[in-house]
Amino acid sequence: MTQHSSARGNTESGAAGPLAGLKVVEFTGLGPGPHAAMILADLGADVVRIDRPGNAKKSDVTARGRRIVEADLKDPAAIKGVLELLDRADVLIEGFRPGVMERLGLGPDVLLERNPGLVYGRMTGWGQDGPLADRAGHDMGYIARTGMASLIGSADSAPVPPLNLVGDFGGGSMFLVTGILAALFERSSTGRGQVIDAAIVDGTATLATMLWALKDTGMWQDARGRNFLDGSQPSYSYYRTSDGEYLAVAPLEPQFFEELREHLGLPEWTQKGRFDPRKFDEVHQLIADTIAQHPLAHWTEVFDPTDACVAPVWSMEQALDDPQLKARGTYTEVDGVTQPRPAPRFSAHGRLDPRPVSKEAQPIDTVVRGWSVD
Numbered sequence: 001m002t003q004h005s006s007a008r009g010n011t012e013s014g015a016a017g018p019l020a021g022l023k024v025v026e027f028t029g030l031g032p033g034p035h036a037a038m039i040l041a042d043l044g045a046d047v048v049r050i051d052r053p054g055n056a057k058k059s060d061v062t063a064r065g066r067r068i069v070e071a072d073l074k075d076p077a078a079i080k081g082v083l084e085l086l087d088r089a090d091v092l093i094e095g096f097r098p099g100v101m102e103r104l105g106l107g108p109d110v111l112l113e114r115n116p117g118l119v120y121g122r123m124t125g126w127g128q129d130g131p132l133a134d135r136a137g138h139d140m141g142y143i144a145r146t147g148m149a150s151l152i153g154s155a156d157s158a159p160v161p162p163l164n165l166v167g168d169f170g171g172g173s174m175f176l177v178t179g180i181l182a183a184l185f186e187r188s189s190t191g192r193g194q195v196i197d198a199a200i201v202d203g204t205a206t207l208a209t210m211l212w213a214l215k216d217t218g219m220w221q222d223a224r225g226r227n228f229l230d231g232s233q234p235s236y237s238y239y240r241t242s243d244g245e246y247l248a249v250a251p252l253e254p255q256f257f258e259e260l261r262e263h264l265g266l267p268e269w270t271q272k273g274r275f276d277p278r279k280f281d282e283v284h285q286l287i288a289d290t291i292a293q294h295p296l297a298h299w300t301e302v303f304d305p306t307d308a309c310v311a312p313v314w315s316m317e318q319a320l321d322d323p324q325l326k327a328r329g330t331y332t333e334v335d336g337v338t339q340p341r342p343a344p345r346f347s348a349h350g351r352l353d354p355r356p357v358s359k360e361a362q363p364i365d366t367v368v369r370g371w372s373v374d
């Protein structure tokens, strides 16, 4: 019944990329689960998304590159088709509250018994166990409990939410993808799949390992607005230009700060003074006053050819015209929708293009037939 010896079996996706032939079933969730499924699809996997009836037409670009089947999972007849699909799958992704899949008869015990090679990816905020496992949550709360939110923002203000990039995607989807790929590697020698319990709190904590290392060596304070990477130090800060835009100024190393100093005409003592908290305000003011004299375009022209580690703070739209990103083709357009291109890049495949968003559901039987058992 299972096909776990082959991650490159029959598919209808015809996709290019290192994961071509990998069969993935995604149960539509929020944020990180769909993002992880998107990354696998971007890299060529044949991802089939199981959505609620009527939802396919609402798909947005985060659903790119997938085929969609609609199924009412509370209907036993629909579950039968879903089980047939999962019998043929390499990977499952779900992001419901713990226990939801079990109540649907789609828990890991049932599915791994039927398909021992299945890699069963579970994406949650709190994890599959612990006192909060059953509680609802969002990115903001997950990163708050890891101690990370307390470090972002200035000393005299509330923490600043780093959008949902740190928790949902940095600590969430990226670790789910890592777990899935690691389990597939292990399966290639054992033939067996396993359950991946990807919790945003665990991933976020691991993302911050360097901060724990710095704290251990006395180079990091457990407080907001007191550390060299949080914008409080003058040579790692945002500065306002004469046209009301912002410049990111980040020459941490002496040789790079020296380039900044020369181009801004700062006095020599600022090289050392920038690390002295008693001089922070003075150095900050000197840099701010100089940068405020010209518009962003001027500073970009001055600093782009240097190693001063200075960059314009673009809006999303401005980023599309950034010369470096344009040269790399970081963004592209598919069916009239601007979006980031798949990352990373593979020498064997060149630059990958995103596949379009499908807004039409396919019958599940068609997909099952296409995923023939080897």
Ligand SMILES: CC(C)(COP(=O)(O)OP(=O)(O)OC[C@H]1O[C@@H](n2cnc3c(N)ncnc32)[C@H](O)[C@@H]1OP(=O)(O)O)[C@@H](O)C(=O)NCCC(=O)NCCSC(=O)C(=O)O
Pocket: 029, 030, 031, 032, 050, 051, 052, 053, 071, 072, 073, 074, 095, 096, 097, 099, 100, 103, 104, 123, 124, 125, 126, 135, 136, 137, 138, 139, 140, 164, 168
């Ligand atoms: C996000 C949630 C709090 C949302 O909670 P709920 O809306 O109560 O959803 P649950 O997951 O508990 O349950 C989903 C229910 O939908 C049912 N369900 C799901 N799909 C279907 C289909 N296709 N058909 C019929 N029924 C369905 C499923 O059986 C469950 O029913 P019952 O079993 O009958 O209940 C939770 O899913 C969760 O904790 N997920 C893990 C963490 C997470 O994803 N957090 C948000 C990250 S995004 C983020 O932080 C951000 O955007 O910000």
